[in-house]
Amino acid sequence: xxxxxxxxxxxxxxxxxxxxxxxxxxxxxxxxxxxxxxxxxxxxxxxxxxxxxxxxxxxxxxxxxxxxx
Amino acid sequence: xxxxxxxxxxxxxxxxxxxxxxxxxxxxxxxxxxxxxxxxxxxxxxxxxxxxxxxxxxxxxxxxxxxxx
Amino acid sequence: xxxxxxxxxxxxxxxxxxxxxxxxxxxxxxxxxxxxxxxxxxxxxxxxxxxxxxxxxxxxxxxxxxxxx
Amino acid sequence: xxxxxxxxxxxxxxxxxxxxxxxxxxxxxxxxxxxxxxxxxxxxxxxxxxxxxxxxxxxxxxxxxxxxx
Amino acid sequence: xxxxxxxxxxxxxxxxxxxxxxxxxxxxxxxxxxxxxxxxxxxxxxxxxxxxxxxxxxxxxxxxxxxxx
Amino acid sequence: xxxxxxxxxxxxxxxxxxxxxxxxxxxxxxxxxxxxxxxxxxxxxxxxxxxxxxxxxxxxxxxxxxxxx
Numbered sequence: 278x279x280x281x282x283x284x285x286x287x288x289x290x291x292x293x294x295x296x297x298x299x300x301x302x303x304x305x306x307x308x309x310x311x312x313x314x315x316x317x318x319x320x321x322x323x324x325x326x327x328x329x330x331x332x333x334x335x336x337x338x339x340x341x342x343x344x345x346x
Numbered sequence: 347x348x349x350x351x352x353x354x355x356x357x358x359x360x361x362x363x364x365x366x367x368x369x370x371x372x373x374x375x376x377x378x379x380x381x382x383x384x385x386x387x388x389x390x391x392x393x394x395x396x397x398x399x400x401x402x403x404x405x406x407x408x409x410x411x412x413x414x415x
Numbered sequence: 416x417x418x419x420x421x422x423x424x425x426x427x428x429x430x431x432x433x434x435x436x437x438x439x440x441x442x443x444x445x446x447x448x449x450x451x452x453x454x455x456x457x458x459x460x461x462x463x464x465x466x467x468x469x470x471x472x473x474x475x476x477x478x479x480x481x482x483x484x
Numbered sequence: 485x486x487x488x489x490x491x492x493x494x495x496x497x498x499x500x501x502x503x504x505x506x507x508x509x510x511x512x513x514x515x516x517x518x519x520x521x522x523x524x525x526x527x528x529x530x531x532x533x534x535x536x537x538x539x540x541x542x543x544x545x546x547x548x549x550x551x552x553x
Numbered sequence: 554x555x556x557x558x559x560x561x562x563x564x565x566x567x568x569x570x571x572x573x574x575x576x577x578x579x580x581x582x583x584x585x586x587x588x589x590x591x592x593x594x595x596x597x598x599x600x601x602x603x604x605x606x607x608x609x610x611x612x613x614x615x616x617x618x619x620x621x622x
Numbered sequence: 623x624x625x626x627x628x629x630x631x632x633x634x635x636x637x638x639x640x641x642x643x644x645x646x647x648x649x650x651x652x653x654x655x656x657x658x659x660x661x662x663x664x665x666x667x668x669x670x671x672x673x674x675x676x677x678x679x680x681x682x683x684x685x686x687x688x689x690x691x
Contacts, residue, residue, distance in 0.1 A: 278485055280473075281458035281550045284405040286381060290397050293390060296642035297434035298522060300390040301593065304381045304403050312355060312373045314410035315455060315505060317577065317614055317660060320626035321362060321369040324414045328359050332414040334373050335625075336353040338593055339477045339684045340409035341383035343488045345393045345401040347623055349611075350596035350688045365504035366572035367660060370455065384593060384643060386439065386476055386522060389488035404487075407455055408546045408615045412626045416554055418680075419619045419665035422543040424519060428535050431528060435641035436591060438528040440521045442541050450493060450511045452548035453574060453662060459500060459507040462552045466497050470552045472511050474491040477684045478547035479521035481557045483531045483539040503573035508662065524591060524646065524683055527557035542556075545662055546615045560681040562657060566673050569666060576666040580657045580679050588631060588649045590686035597638060597645040600690045604635050608690040610649050612629040616685035617659035621669045621677045 283313035285344070302343060352382035354413070371412060421451035423482070440481060490520035492551070509550060559589035561620070578619060628658035630689070647688060 288306040312334045326332070357375040381403045395401070426442040450472045464470070495511040519541045533539070564582040588610045602608070633651040657679045671677070 279462045279552050281454040281462060282404050283407040283455055283458060286403045288381065288403060290395060290399040290401060291380060293395055293397060294643065295387050295390060298387060298432065298437045298439050299384050299643045300387045301643050302383045302385060302395055304383065304401065306379050306381055310375050311360060312375055312410060313407040314371045314373065314412050315368050315407040316371060316412060316626040317628055318364050318367060318369045320628060321364060321371065324624045324626060326359060326362055326371055328362060330359040330414060332359060332373065332412050334355045334357060335351050335411040335413050336405055336409060337687055338352040338382040338384040340405060341381060342404040342475055343383050343385060343401050344404050345399060345486050348600045348690050350592040350600060352593055352596060363505065367570065367575045367577050368505045370505050385488040386490055389490060393486045393488060406549055411613055414624050417621050417669045419661040419669060420542050421545040421662055421665060424541045426541060428533060428537040428539060429518060431533055431535060433525050433528060436525060436639065436644045436646050437522050438525045440523060440533055442519045442539065444517050444519055448513050449498060450495065450513055450548060451545040452509045452550050453506050453545040454509060454550060456502050456505060456507045459502060464497060464500055464509055464552065466500060468497040468552060470497060470511065470550050472493045472495060473489050473549040473551050474543055474547060476490040476520040476522040478543060479519060480542040480682055481521055481523060481539050482542050483533065483537060483555050501574065506574045508574050523557040524559055527559060531555045531557060544618055558680045559683040562679045564657065564679060566671060566675040566677060567656060569671055569673060571663050571666060574663060575660050576663045578659045578661060578666065578671055582655050582657055586651050587636060588651055588686060589683040590647045590688055591644050591683040592647060592688060594640050594643060594645045597640060597647065602635060602638055602647055604638060606635040606690060608635060608649065608688050610631045610633060611627050611687040611689050612681055612685060614628040614658040614660040616681060617657060618680040619659055619661060619677050620680050621675060
């Protein structure tokens with residue numbers, strides 16, 4: 278099975294909190310990973326993003342899915 | 347400055363590829379991180395997700411933003 | 416009224432479950448539909464996606480909006 | 485392998501169009517499916533959504549992932 | 554026609570730029586609007602968000618749809 | 623600090639409603655803003671979107687993050 282999503286980060290569940298409709302799951306990612314972001318070309322030029330830059334990859338928690346083997 | 351997004355992963359840019367409208371940026375994340383996923387309660391019960399489980403956090407690259415200090 | 420979203424699947428509500436902030440709505444889609452996915456070119460090449468392939472379109476429930484005429 | 489995403493629609497690829505960074509994949513969904521939408525409770529009450537209603541599930545193409553067995 | 558999306562901002566197109574797969578559309582929003590954000594409760598408490606606070610609503614451009622009457 | 627997200631709308635919190643996992647925050651945006659939408663080229667051509675058109679930018683509330691200085 279292969280997925281189109283470019284980011285699949287292996288980790289261990291450290292907490293699960295259930296609400297009525299949604300739930301919050303926290304996952305500890307141990308190993309180094311390469312994250313792919315698709316952003317606007319305008320942003321790359323505006324932030325002058327280039328190889329070697331230190332930056333943060335930011336992801337809203339509602340955008341994270343999980344897969345369990 | 348504080349953000350509501352729960353996931354902010356520090357890393358280094360390893361590649362930048364520009365198209366006409368969008369661009370793909372790959373970021374090497376070195377240090378361990380805790381990722382928060384907000385998913386449906388139904389999914390937590392269907393996948394029987396609990397503390398200690400090994401699983402993958404999956405994120406589509408179009409859902410990843412970047413921040414440069 | 417026309418929308419930029421390429422996927423608008425006609426169906427009938429089969430369940431509604433309300434929480435405090437969010438709600439889960441299940442919609443039975445009867446008729447065949449064509450779904451459009453915009454993914455990374457890298458993924459198309461990695462998964463060798465081509466006409467005639469059998470695959471699944473996967474959508475997180477928080478990404479589904481509804482429209483009522 | 486199980487996924488937290490509630491919507492996984494089986495279909496056949498009918499077209500693939502590649503750009504520099506992104507690609508558009510169209511998938512013909514044949515069989516009836518049940519789609520889950522997580523929306524705000526406010527919207528459910530505002531649109532007076534209840535069992536039996538006819539409505540459309542709307543999904544932006546950038547929010548659709550694909551999985552190939 | 555009513556939509557579940559809580560944010561529908563009226564404006565005028567000020568630029569359109571087309572790529573092969575995606576396009577960037579800039580829309581000038583004139584009138585004051587109320588934006589609804591659904592974020593994690595954890596974030597509301599972490600950022601101590603309360604009525605009267607000055608803050609920015611941040612939205613990735615790939616998450617914005619358009620509707621034309 | 624610079625963000626890749628193209629839409630950062632300054633405003634004032636007018637209401638906060640907390641659930642168990644998620645919360646709804648409403649923000650009054652006063653000043654005019656320019657919103658950037660990245661949609662499919664197909665949609666731009668299908669809706670014949672051009673400069674000067676009146677249209678609505680539509681954003682699901684789960685796609686809105688907030689930042690507090």
